Amino acid sequence: MKFHRLTAAVLAGSMLALPAAAETRVTYKSAKTASSYYQMGVQIAEAMQEASDGEISVTVEESQGSVQNVMEVRARGSDYVFTTPPVLVSLAQGGKAMFEGKGDPAFNEIRALFPIPSLTMHFVMSEESGATTLADLEGKTILLGKGSFGATEGEKYLGLFGLADKVEIADVELSNAVPAMQNGQIDGFVTAGSWPAPNVVEAAASTGVTVLSMSDEQIAETGRTKLVIPAGTYAGQDEDIVTTSLPVAAYTTTKMDDETAYQLTKTYWESKAKLGESSAWWNGVDEALMENITGQIHPGAVRYYEEAGMALTDAQK
Structure with a gap:
């Protein structure tokens, strides 16, 4: 297993929500190290590092694919963030296709944070x-x-x-x-x-x-x-x-606290323009991709979207 350890972002203002010495650890599980999606995970963590004072520490972890990312929800804790197409979340929650006979209540606790390049x-x-x-x-x-x-x-x-x-x-x-x-x-x-x-x-x-x-x-x-x-x-x-x-998004579960989900989501969107300056694939992400998230969004992320004036559907809330 390969890891890329980076310190990730919490924006100014997070100090009001977290004690000065507090550190929240997050694992971001994406794809194989040679893929563009692993690079994206590293870039997200680097962007967050630049905006932070170290309150949230992100480990970017290699994955063998989106199905594995979803399956690991069963054993992971509050620090788990992973990428997958929204359709796989729907299949997991319905116990269909590659998830047939492998259903688990943990799948129903999956919540979206933000879209990434499709x-x-x-x-x-x-x-x-x-x-x-x-x-x-x-x-x-x-x-x-x-x-x-x-x-x-x-x-x-x-x-x-x-x-x-x-x-x-x-x-x-x-x-x-x-x-x-x-x-x-x-x-x-x-x-x-x-x-x-x-x-x-x-x-x-x-x-x-x-x-x-x-x-x-x-x-x-x-x-x-x-x-x-x-x-x-x-x-x-x-x-x-x-x-x-095929749309892809970053997800976590209801185990993650609202403040961490809020800070991750806020930092992602407010860092995206700068990310696009170095890697053009980020320029394909905009508010329009939000409609591709078919399931529920984490309450902490919902808080950011409401503050930012991004419209959400009833199903996403």
């Missing part, structure tokens, strides 16, 4: 391929990767749109997508992650690519959330990219 689908095609729509994938060689959300989702989309038997799937690791495109081994690749995606940035800058958009009808058929990547995000991208996403 997992965003990218169908990335070389300019030489001439592909500008999903239909143009027919006859092309595509890299899906293995075992990732993007690979599973990409395979699903090929089936939905009648392309499963019309596309050649390359036996190449996703980490080799850019060189494989450069040498003509593949016509394109599918990847999912926060945007701007580093491998898409590299491909766009080095070989020239077209990131495909989807129609509203296609997006509806996938059952995923619509997301627009603004024009200019990638080199040579003159128009918005309309694609799908």
Whole structure:
């Protein structure tokens, strides 16, 4: 198990709520250390450190995935913060899919804090391929990767749109997508992650690519959330990219006290603009993503949203 130990944020004003010598410890469990989501956890903790006098100490902990993060709620205490798509929280609370037969009362105590960058689908095609729509994938060689959300989702989309038997799937690791495109081994690749995606940035800058958009009808058929990547995000991208996403949020449980949840949420939002100066993926997070949190929000976080004038639904309260 790998850990990244950092001191996290409580903003000025927290001294009124906590004794001068008090320290609250928080564990932030995100993803594998090589992933962008682990980097995000480190960045959150660093931003909090800069704003704090050390009242809240955050440990960023490696995870094997979102399902594991949810499952660990059963054994964790008041210090536990984790990231996962809201849909997995709903499945856990309903005892469905991968949580069937594994239900636990602890799942009903999960509460959201704030949204983080969404997992965003990218169908990335070389300019030489001439592909500008999903239909143009027919006859092309595509890299899906293995075992990732993007690979599973990409395979699903090929089936939905009648392309499963019309596309050649390359036996190449996703980490080799850019060189494989450069040498003509593949016509394109599918990847999912926060945007701007580093491998898409590299491909766009080095070989020239077209990131495909989807129609509203296609997006509806996938059952995923619509997301627009603004024009200019990638080199040579003159128009918005309309694609799908899987929302992701940071969660804790009712075991966390209201003041800690309030300070974490407040610090996150008030540090986000500065985070975006160093990592553009934070610029894709705004108040509009709040509607993707389908379950309840922690009362301490609700307090911040009400102070900030962010509208919440009855279900979120």
